[in-house]
Amino acid sequence: MEPSQQLHFSDHPLPALTKMRAEDYLRLLHPEGAHGQVTLMRLDDDVKCARTYDCASLPFTASVWLDVSAYVTLHRFHGPRSYGRLAALNVLALDLDYRTMPCWRDAALSKVVEAFSAVVQSLGLPMPSTLTDTGRGFAALWFIDELHPAALERWQAAQACLIDLFQKFGADRACCDPARVFRIPETINNKNGREVAVLGGTLRRYGFDALADRIYIAAGRPTRAALADMTSVQKANKQKGSTGPRGLAPATRFRHVRGDLLTLVHYWKDQVPEGLRNVWLHVYATCLTHEHDVKDLESEVERVAAQYCIGLSRTEVASVIRAAIRRLKRDQQKYNYSGARIAEMLGVSDCLAKKLDLRQVFSSVERSKRRVESEAARRRAKGMKMRKDYLAANNISTEKPWLVHGYSRSTWYRKGCPPASVTERKTAEIKDVEPCRKSETSLLLRQGGLPRGTPLLKAAVGHQPLKHPPDSNPKHSMEHIPSIRQRADSARLRPNLLPISMLSAKVMATSPPERSPAGSCTRYVSELRAETEDPTIGRPFAKLHPARQ
Incomplete structure (x- = not known):
């Protein structure tokens, strides 16, 4: 059947179809001698039972399956139904659950079938081979000539396109699965107790290619032949x-x-400058050798030489003409100067080329710039955004709005991308700064750069850590401990009221070889008394350690 054929179908179902028995339906669906096997499945109290039969014995076993919900595979397989055991494709099918659509929820089945038939004819599609009332909806089957499993992708594409055409009737997308089963007429739908029955159809088988072309035309997509032509044209152009x-x-x-x-x-006031006349005339004659509509090259070169190259001798003009004619007659290879080379020969700058809006005579740098501008204009004409505009509109990675709520990025997306107020943004900025200061403070403390007792969050971010000489040990170094007098002056305390911790710290900072097992603190205090001339400076130490006085 050609795609251009006009088919006419009766609006009334055939009388024989309204009373079709299960045996006749199975014999019509899977003719005797067809390739592959068919699976019958029954559902009895939620217990599934499946058996596989060949096409010859299938109609005679159907009577055993009529008392419960029974199903049959629309396609044939090598053994039990399975996607990988497909033997032949047999049907293009629609399972229409029209009651799930709001517009058909309370409509009668006859009205829905009538509307469906009208849509099928308006799309230019042939009427289905069978229309079956499944109890809770109806199924439309287009029987096709046996199709090899190698064409599964083509069959799935046509099946998906057919489903898209009838989405308003609740078409089930699961029909793209070739292992799907459909209900058998004269069986019972145990969900509502209604009997499955055939409503009508043409009982015809269609060629798959012609039927698929009709479906694609109805969906506004190219047919297989048109697609092949487009592909061949693209390959030829490539x-x-x-x-x-x-x-x-x-x-x-x-x-x-x-x-x-x-x-x-014209920019040179209709006269080529001296020193460029011969070059300009040579390039002009070269252009004439490449053009096809030049009838008399010699007279044209003489005319422009007399008009724009006054002062150029007849011998030089004749030499240019002879060289151009030899190349025009293909006695010699034609000159094929680039625009950048001509601009170099004539001394044309990019600024002058842009000012005069020259189309070819400019440098390669200017050509690259113009190519970029042209590509950008072409992309903008197609609706594409500049990089900076795109980043301004899509700055989520820069703003990180999930930090405002305390979420991770994935959690923020899962919660529907909640927006953040201005107050929350300022709070998040403060929270971002404080951990940085705390981390820097802890680093400074590990390096010995802050005085003891300084609060962590009050430490200056720009504080520089203490740097020790390479040969020194920070544990025994006295450089980072101020002198006792400096600490006393800064704290405005008398020397005799200094805490013992300061003295002991300085004693403990003395290198181990210089410390003796006993009397170290006592000797140090006596030295300090002599240095400061204050006999009361060791009182705190004496009170704590009277035995060493």
Whole structure:
């Protein structure tokens, strides 16, 4: 059946179909001699039982399966039904649960079937081979000629497209599974106790390719033949583009170059400057050798030489003409100057090229800039954003709004991306700063850079840690401990009221070889008395240790 054929179907179901028996239905669905086996499945008190039969014996065993909910596979397999044992594709099917759609929830089955048939005909599709009332909905089956399992992807694509066309009737997407089972007529739907019955159909089998083309046309998609033509054209264009030259054709490019040469002459007040006349005329003649519509190259070169190159001798003009004619007759290879080379020969700067809006005569740097600008304009015309605009609109990774709520990024997304108020943002900024200060303070403490007793959160962030000489030991160093007099002056305390901890700290800081087992503190206090001339300086120590006085 060709896709362009117009098919007409009766609006009324065939009388024989309304009383179709299960044996006749199975014989129609799986003809005798078809390739593969069929699985019958019954459901009795939530207990499943499945058996596999060949197509010849299938109709005679159906009578055993009629007293309960029974199902049959629409396709055939090599043994029990399984996705990997597919033997032949047999049907394009729709399982229409129309009661799940609000517009059909309370509608009668006859009205829904009538509306479905009208939609099928309006889409240009053939009527289904069978329409079956399944008890809670209805099923539409289009029988197709036996299709090899290798075409499974094509069958699934057509099946998915067919389901998309009838989504408003509650089409079930699970029909894309070839191992799916459907109810058998004359069996009982135990969910509501209704009998499954055939409502109508054409009883015809369709060719898969023609039916799939009808489905694709109804969905506004290209058919298989149109898709093959598009693919071949794309391949041809790709091969042509890979072998041919990039950019403009030589004739078009040198026509643009000739226009740029005339623009430069007008900028030079219709006279080529001395020193550039011969070069300008040579490039102009070269452009004429590449163009196809030039009838008399010699007269054209003489005309522009007389008009724009006054002062150029006839011998030089004749030499340019002879060289151009030899290349026009292909006695010699044509010159193929680039725009950057011509700009270099004529001394044209990029600023001048941009000012005069030259199309070809400019440097390679200017060409790269123009290519980037052209690509950016093309992308903007397609609706694409600049990088800075995109980052301004998509700055979640920069702002990190999940930190405001105390969530991780994944938790923030799972909770629906809750927004943050201005107050919460300021609070989050303060919380972000305090851990940094605390971590820096702990680092300084580990390096011995803060005085003892300084609160952690009040430490300055810019505090520099103490740096010890390479040969010193921080445990025995006295450099980071102020002198006793300095501590007394800063605290405004008398020397004799200094705590014993200061004295003991200085004694303990003395290197081990200089300390004696006993009398170290006493000797140090006596030395300090002599140095400060204050006999009361050792009183706290004497009170604590009277035996060593």
